[in-house]
Amino acid sequence: MHEYFIQNVRFHEDEVVTLKGWVYNLRKSGKIWFLLLRDGTGIIQCVVTKHDCDEASFDLKDVLTQESSVIVTGLVRADDRAEGGYELIAHKVELVSLAQEYPITKKEHGIEFLMDHRHLWLRSRRQHAIMRIRHTIIKSIRTFFDQRDFILVDTPIFQKMATEGTATLFETEYYDDKAYLTQSGQLYAEAAALALGKVYCFGPTFRAEKSKTRRHLTEFWMVEPEMAYYDLEMDMDLAEEMIMYIVAEVLLNRRQELETLERDISKLEAIRTPFPRMHYADAIKLLQEKGEDIPWGDDFGAPHETIIGESHSSPVLVHHYPADIKAFYMKRDAEEPKYALAVDMLAPEGYGEIIGGSQREDDLNVLLERMKAEGMAPENYQWYLDLRRYGSVPHSGFGLGLERTVAWICGLKHIREAIPFPRTMTRLTP
C-alpha cells in the first residue's frame, strides 16, 4: 500500500489519496467545514461537505477535538489560496482516537507551561520548523566531514578524568569505581587523529553549569573534528568552511522553515567567506574603543562577544587568546608565548561563541608543566601523554556547540528551543 504524506501531495494533483494525521484546527461554516490536518510533514486544509463526503464523516464536525487523530481520504486539488498550494476535497474522514481537551490552546502560555508540555509543544508549526532545521544542520555537518574523508570516531561518555576543569563534572557510580560524564570528546579525538589522520566525534556532552543563562544547557551536542598535521591557520580555515557549508545547506533546504520562524533571512544570506579574523589584542582594542572597561588578559563576557560579533555581518574568528585564560592542552605561540594558539568563532547578531578551537600542545614536557601548573594529576592522563611520546605531531581541532548554532541560525531567543528535550539547571522533565 502506498503511503502518502502532506509534503508530497503536489505530486498527486487530482488523485485520491489517504492521509493519516491529527486535527490541527477546525472551522465550521454551515454546510461546509474545514479541517486543518497535520501529519508531521506538513499541514493541509481538508474541505468537508455533504456533497463529497458520506454522512458519518460529515457529522464528525460535532465530535472532533484539537489533536484528535484522523484518517482522511480525498481528492488533491491545487488552490493558490491554500497553505502549501493544495487542499483536499474530503471523501471520507475516519476518527482514530478522540483527544481529550488539549492543554495547549491559542492563548499565550508561559514558557514554563510550554516546557512542561514539551512532548506536546513539539507538535506546533514553530517547533517543527526548528526540529527540521536542526536535522539539516546535523546532516550538513556530517556530510561536510564525510566528504572530506574524516572518519567518525565516537568518543566515550564515561570518562575517568576532566577535559574542561573539574567544576562542572557530573559523576556517577560505576560498579566499584566512579565515572564522570564527558565534557568533551577532544582528548579521545586527539588519540584517534594520530591513528586515523582526520577524525570527528559528534555526541552529547555534559556540564553541570551553575548558570541559568539563555545560552546554557547541562546536556548539549557537540561536533569535534581533530586533524593531525593541522596548525591553527588550517584549523580556522576548516571551521570557516564548515560554517559556510551549514548556512548554505539551510538556506537551500529550509527556507520555508526559516520563514515560519520569521527569521531575517537576509542576515544569513549576507554571510561571506573569508570571515574576519581578529587577534585577541585587536579585539580588546575594539572593545575599549566601544567604551568597554576590559583590560588585556581578561576573558570576554557575553556582552563583549556580542559587541565583537555585531561588528561584522559574518562570524568573526578571534585568535591568540592569552594562554593563562585558556585550557592546558592549547599550544603557545612560539614567538609570543603569552598567547595560546586558540580561536573562538563568534556568531553575528549577538549570538556569541559557537566554536572554540586550538592547535594542541604537542611537546611532552611543556604539556606536563602545564598540567602541573594547573594542579592536574598526570596519572589520569598517561594515555593522553602517550600521544606525545609515540609520534607526536602538530595537530588541531575545534568544537562546535550544536544548540548554539541552531539557536543562531533559527534566530531563537533562548537555547532551550534548539533541542527536542532540553536539560537545564532547573529542568529534567519531560
Added chain:
Amino acid sequence: MHEYFIQNVRFHEDEVVTLKGWVYNLRKSGKIWFLLLRDGTGIIQCVVTKHDCDEASFDLKDVLTQESSVIVTGLVRADDRAEGGYELIAHKVELVSLAQEYPITKKEHGIEFLMDHRHLWLRSRRQHAIMRIRHTIIKSIRTFFDQRDFILVDTPIFQKMATEGTATLFETEYYDDKAYLTQSGQLYAEAAALALGKVYCFGPTFRAEKSKTRRHLTEFWMVEPEMAYYDLEMDMDLAEEMIMYIVAEVLLNRRQELETLERDISKLEAIRTPFPRMHYADAIKLLQEKGEDIPWGDDFGAPHETIIGESHSSPVLVHHYPADIKAFYMKRDAEEPKYALAVDMLAPEGYGEIIGGSQREDDLNVLLERMKAEGMAPENYQWYLDLRRYGSVPHSGFGLGLERTVAWICGLKHIREAIPFPRTMTRLTP
C-alpha cells in the same frame, strides 16, 4: 598548499607529493631502505636510496623508531608488487618527532594489554578497518532514514524514569535531584513520532549490566526509529530494508576493509530479502526439534538465538513473543492477547539479537494496567501517557544495537572491538 593522502596517491602517478604520517615499519637492506608509512588513510612503501635522497634523509634509517612521525616527499610510482599498487621513491625524509620504544610490537599481546593501550592499538590495520566499517554503517543508517524523510530527534540522556526496568540504571546527582542515564530513547521518540510522523534518534545508551559476555557494553550506541501509523508488519518491513541497505553499503564501500579483517564476505553476500519471519511458537518448536529443553513462555538465551540465527543465511525476524516476557509498552495481539506484537531480529552466524522492536500499546487504560502490574509509578510517566490522551495512533518502532551490528558485519569475536573506546563492567579507561 595541496594536502596529499595515501589513499589518493593513485591520482598522482609520476608526480612528486608530500605525505605526512608515521613509521609503520622499517626494513634496511644495505644501500636501500624501505619505510612503510601510514597516514591514517592507508599505508605506502617509501623506497629510500642515496641516489634519490639527500644524505640526511638517508641516514635517518639508523634513528627512526616505530611510530615516529615523519614527512616524506617523493615520486609516486606504480608498482604491482606494492601494497595498494603504488610506492614512493623518496626524495626527502623529515623527522617530526622521534617515538619512544613503542609498546605494541609484533609479538602476541594479551587482550587486556591491548585494551589498556587502546589509544595506540587504534593505529593498527585491523582497528582502522573496523573503524572505517563502523563509520560506513553509521552513515548508511542515517542516509537510509534521511532518504525516507525521517526527522532526527535527539532524545535526552538525562531521564527521570526507566524505559527497560530499573535493574540496570546508572544514576547521577542532578543539582538537588537525581537523574538516570538513558537506557533507550524510545519513549521520547514516541512523543516525537506523534509530532513529526516518522522520526529516529541515534545516540549513546547506558545499561549497568552485571554481565561480562562478549555481547555486552555498559555504553553503546543505538538507533531507534519510531513511526506513527505503523503496525508490526510495517515495522518489520522497515527493519529488514534497513539491514539490507547497511549490508549493501558496506559491501560496496568497504570490501578492502572486510578483506583486511579476513571476513568471509560470501556470508554477507548471501543475505537476501525477504528475511525469514518466524512466529515465536514456531521458533520454540524449532528449538525443541533441535533438542533444546525450552518450554513455551521462556525467553531465548544466547545459545537459542544462535541456533535460530544459524538456521538461515539471512537474519531471522522472530515475532509474537509471549507478552509476559516483554516490556510494558508493547501492544498485545488483539486476537491472541498472550502474545505481544514484538519482534527481534537475530543475525546469522551466531551473532544473536541485533534489533528489538514492537508495535506500541496505544490504549491509555491498557497501558495504565500494564504499568500497575509491573509496579511502575505512573506519576513519572504522565507525559508518556499524554501521548494516549491526545490523538493516540497505532505506532511502532525498533532499536538497533550499533556495536552488535558492527561486530556481526566485521565478524568480530567480541563486541569490545566494535567501538573506539569500549566501556564494560571492568573497563573505564583509557
